[in-house]
Amino acid sequence: MTHQNPAAGKAGTDKQSRAVAAQSDPTSITRRTVLQIAGSAVSLAAVTPAAAQAVTTQPSMETAARPVRLLVNGNARELPLDPRQSLLDVLRETLDLTGTKKGCNQGACGACTVLVNGKRIVSCLTLASLHDGAHIETIEGLSKDGELHPLQQAFIDHEGLQCGFCTSGQIMSGIGCISEGHAGSPEEIRFWMSGNICRCGAYPGIVAAVADTAQRS
């Protein structure tokens, strides 16, 4: 109930029209407008059909792929990426790292949370090309030599999951929550973990797992 993310799903017609304007004059494209175009394309599903049609009266728009370097779970990857691709889609569809989940693609559920340079971020709302050179940590990179990260083990021990679909995002978010110093009390954990929805309602176990791990670390 308290989870409105101000960054989520606000792609408005204003941004769309600026994108179209930039598109009509290729010479005017700057890094900033490229990102606006990309941002509006990514979020087309969230806007009204009329706005979508306004953008796509010239459907030939194709943005050339350009190389982006990502350090994913310690592995250096250089990928030719369409600048419109979200970090989430690159992880899941290009790198086949399917542990990171797409729950809403609108930044409202937290299932796609990963760490970028140590900070938690919803990977559906950020473009991969924005993170050239960044360290990306996903759920697949947490366990070392087969040994689970303490928070992974705590999620099992405290029954911090049911269906498991939000779990990757909860754990990555939990690591962020602890490292930010926001895991001092159950109430604080509840607040700072409220961007990660668990529809099964495993919240008591999630809070217990984060609290337990925070105390040990």
Place this chain on the structure above:
Amino acid sequence: MNVIVGKPLTRVDGRAKVTGGAQYAADFNQPGQLYAVIVSATVGLGRVSEIRSANIEAMPGVAAVITHSNAPKLPYLLHKGVIDPAVGERLHVLQDDAVRFFGQPVAIVVADSLDHAEHAAAALRIIYDARRPVVDHADPDVARIIPDAAGADRSRGDADAAVAEAAVTVDEHYDMARENHNPMEPHATIAAWNGDRLTLWSKSQFLMNEQAEIAAIFGLPAESVEVICPFIGGAFGTSLRTWPHVTLAALAAKHVQRPVKLVLTRKQMFFTTGHRPRSLQRVALGATQEGKLTGVIHEGTGETSRYEQFTEALTAVTDYLYSCPNVRTQYRLAPLDTGTPNHMRGPGEASGIFALESALDELSYKLGIDPIELRRRNEPQIDEAENKPFSSRSLIHCYELGAERFGWSRKTPEPRSMRDGRLLIGMGTATATYPAFHAPSNARVRLLADGTAEVEAAASDMGPGTYTSMTQVAAEFLGLQPAQVRFRLGTTDFPPTPSHGGSWTMTSVGSAIRAACLEAQFQAAKRAIADNGSPVFGASIDTIEWAEGRLRRRADASAGLSYQEILAKTGDPIEAEGSAQRDPEAAERYSMHSFGAVFAEVSIDPDVGTIRVRRLVGAYGIGRVVNPLLARSQCTGGMIGGMGMALMERTVLDARDGRPVNAHMADYLMPVNLDAPEMEALFVDEIDPHVNPLGVKGLGEIALVGTAPAIANAVFHATGKRVRTQPIKIEDILTA
């Protein structure tokens, strides 16, 4: 005795889920896979008059644009699974130009990447002849039809006369909002054809039905379709039926001759994959001054689509919950221009019990009798609707246990009499109940030469912990440790099971696994008896016994033979199938239901009307508890779902075009971590020898049922305002 059932084991699939290794439908990327995106109708009724697809097909990466004008005519052979509405015919997707509801699929775009497909789908221009749909259930012009399904109306005695003549009455109307399941995992299907064989990696709670349904739609034998779904990211009923997107994924894959991945957007999850129908209800109670019910009337109307009659058990609980000689229930449907609703956790019961338990609470205040005492005075000795004893019923025990743990005695009877500083405090309680269903199921057990066992069934695990609890059942009956058992589910290649819903997975599949384990032991014993080198050689089958997974002659104190030793001679595994169904005699003799009592404490800011649930305690009588760790988690999770029903969840439709205006996870409010109260789930000791050999009654639904009225009753106690709509909103508190 090897006691594994009843132990609080952590999840056997926990490691897969915390490492990202658990694969859900959309995670099965296939080589050469293309991406399909559905184009959803942007009008609520009418027809597609023009599709401007020419420029779309030229867009980068686009492989196909499929609409009703170029889609193949699919056979759509008659098929009605047990989960499909008995009356009506399912939507035939892309088979004509009609738009029956907002969001109905009208085209599908296939491209080489998700971005290309999304871009092209958004650019596809579709022109409609649109009419105004009728989507408001409360519109007086909406027809009310009697469902063709049996049991819509039931009656004993003369309820209307009894209520009219009663010393004390309550007669009120209730309105519960439409809800969408909104599991975390969007519906997803990856389809791949190999000649006439189709493989579907598809989110499904009912693999056998998905196989049969897609086979019928494409005119294939069922065995040509394989459905694979080892993990479900929550479903709550939305994946029980096979919806049009599964057909579209298969259709697209056939069209482009490549594997195709199709994932619904969150917005599309509000269109074609069912919803809990909005319900309008009336409950009228008549009682004596002493609080004995003399008459009960429960009338309810649910929504359905124009093309199918979706029915649920809206008024069913009222037939058996309390003792009363005069009871009348009535169920009607309102056909609307929407997609067909479907079952959502506690379907029917969760909505119906809100009305009944709100009315009963209201009666308790009118009478000045404590709500628990009122229920005690109306506790029946038998199921008075069926005129049968209950196989087990622990309702009063649940109230006693829950009341003690909750601290019910601290409640002061008067509304608006409890405060914490400036906050109003309220306590409420309500009954929970759900039938203890059972359906025929099969399972297979394979004993291997290394002494371990493999167990297989075409079952599902959407979160309750099927992997873990079935491992416990098999370990228990084989006399092995859980680590020696590998339970696998999630493919139609395994022995058939019923749907993963209706709280019957453990009752049905668990009973089948038990039967398969016993059959495997029987075969192992026969092999040992026939082995002239074995200590039981030549023994008759009734003179041997199994203890701790070892075979020996009765009264023989020796350790006996392990499976490993029995299988060592040939090394051949032993494979046994088992099936189980409810004992028909027990089914005839007993009324079988679970019962529980839910307690809620709320705090309400009197100035701004914000409601917080502070505590929830649920006490349940559900027969044997297979895994208390998982069961408690399932119950507290269900209570959180019930809290969503009470205070947050509603899908709002725009009356002009039927558009769900809040089809977004930030606008369709549901409980987040900060909303979660202090919670406890308790289980009474309950032994029920009649329901099935395991003595389990099911848990998934009752975990949600009863929470919403407990919270509404607590809101009344806090404020003196009786809110008969769900969800309860701030404005309900602030206005008289």
